Amino acid sequence: MCQLLGMNCNVPTDICFSFEGFSQRGGRTDHHRDGWGIAFFEGLGCRLLIDSKATLDSPIAELVRHYPIHSTNVIAHIRKATRGRVALENSHPFMRELWGRYWIFAHNGTLENFDPPSGSRYRPVGETDSERGFCLMLDTLRERFPSRQPELLALYGALEEITRRLARHGTFNYLLSNGECLFAHCSDRLTYVLRRAPFSTAHLIDQDVTVDFRAVTTEDDKVAVIATAPLTDNEVWTPMKGGELLVFRNGELVLP
Numbered sequence: 001m002c003q004l005l006g007m008n009c010n011v012p013t014d015i016c017f018s019f020e021g022f023s024q025r026g027g028r029t030d031h032h033r034d035g036w037g038i039a040f041f042e043g044l045g046c047r048l049l050i051d052s053k054a055t056l057d058s059p060i061a062e063l064v065r066h067y068p069i070h071s072t073n074v075i076a077h078i079r080k081a082t083r084g085r086v087a088l089e090n091s092h093p094f095m096r097e098l099w100g101r102y103w104i105f106a107h108n109g110t111l112e113n114f115d116p117p118s119g120s121r122y123r124p125v126g127e128t129d130s131e132r133g134f135c136l137m138l139d140t141l142r143e144r145f146p147s148r149q150p151e152l153l154a155l156y157g158a159l160e161e162i163t164r165r166l167a168r169h170g171t172f173n174y175l176l177s178n179g180e181c182l183f184a185h186c187s188d189r190l191t192y193v194l195r196r197a198p199f200s201t202a203h204l205i206d207q208d209v210t211v212d213f214r215a216v217t218t219e220d221d222k223v224a225v226i227a228t229a230p231l232t233d234n235e236v237w238t239p240m241k242g243g244e245l246l247v248f249r250n251g252e253l254v255l256p
Contacts, residue, residue, distance in 0.1 A: 002092070002108040003032055004190065005076040006175040006226040008182040010250035012042075013223055014068035017211045019076065021204035021231045023065060026055030026078045029206040033057075034081040035091035038064055039104040040071040041179035046102040050091040072250075073177045077106035084127030093175075094131050096122055098138050099149040101178045105134040108228060109171025109187055133166050137176075152181065152247070156255050159183060160245050167243070175226060182248045184226045186240035191230055193237045194253065195223040202232045222251025 005022045007015050019038070027033045036058065037050035047069065055061040055078060077092035084090040093106040107130035114129050119139030124131040140162050141155075149155065159176075163185050166172050173190050176183040184190060197220075199213035226248070230237040240246065247255035 001189070001228070002080050003030065003078040003228045004106055004108050004173060004175050004226070005074075005228075006177070006182050006184060007071075007074040008177075008224045008248040008251055009072045010220070010222045010252075012070035012072055013221070014070050015074050015076075016065060016068055017202070017204070017209070018225055018227075018231055020065055020209055021206040022076060022078070022227065023055040023061050024206035026061070028056055032078045032080045034086045035079040035088070036061065036077060037091045037093050037106070038074065038076040039093045039095065040069050041073040041102070041104075041177065042071060044101065044179070046095060046104065046179065048093065048095050048104070050088060050093075052086055052088045052091055073179055073182050075104050075106050075175045075177055075182070077108075082110045083129045087126065089126035090128050090131075092130060094134050096134070096138055098142060098178070099145075101149070103138065103176065103178050105130075105137070105174060105176050107133065108173040108189075111166065111169040111172065114169040133172070136166070137162050149178075152255070156245070156247060163245055164243075173228070180249065181254075182224070182226070183245065184240065184248070185245045186242060188242055189228055190226065190240045191228070191237045192224060192226040192240065192246070193230070193232070193235050194251070195225070196221065196251070201234070203234050204231060205233045206231070224248040224251050224253065
């Protein structure tokens with residue numbers, strides 16, 4: 001099983017603490033060594049860093065662990081290859097443009113008997129079922145809303161319908177963001193924690209590291225962290241239900 005990590009905040013925040021623990025799952029505390037990647041939204045821009053090496057062997061991962069890139073929406077992925085060879089083009093997250101914004105997508109699971117025809121606009125570059133699913137999602141959204149991005153409720157309804165269709169092919173845990181919201185879908189395993197005042201300390205499960213959030217936050221800060229499995233052992237993580245699609249915006253759960 002691949003590993004997913006997402007962060008959604010109301011103010012630009014770095015993900016160094018969460019990524020410190022998450023990156024250990026790329027070869028030390030778990031066996032996922034088939035590539036990794038991370039995307040940071042900054043305004044309309046997006047920094048996308050991917051590598052076919054394991055996180056523990058990747059100089060790029062070392063940079064992310066220690067360089068505090070601040071963002072309001074972050075998606076990271078550690079890959080266990082099930083479809084497609086270990087290669088840069090098959091490393092998540094994937095990025096495409098829709099309605100004049102970048103969209104970022106990362107998937108955990110396998111879609112069986114899934115070989116849709118190439119869409120009118122979005123085509124996969126690599127060999128993964130994940131990228132094919134992402135392209136189909138965006139092609140469907142563009143056909144349904146050709147001129148501009150719809151209101152959030154209409155977008156949520158369309159994504160929910162597309163997700164149900166794709167999830168019939170297998171396990172479809174995913175994180176998706178356009179830099180405004182972060183969408184999280186659970187097939188069988190995804191969990192989240194909401195951090196806000198009064199802040200306290202947190203201790204990582206995969207690494208003996210503790211942070212005191214009171215020293216690095218303000219009372220107005222709100223942060224949502226989503227992961228395949230909890231990253232800390234002294235916070236309350238909420239498991240998502242199978243088939244559930246959640247939307248996070250400004251560090252809060254806003255839908256459904």
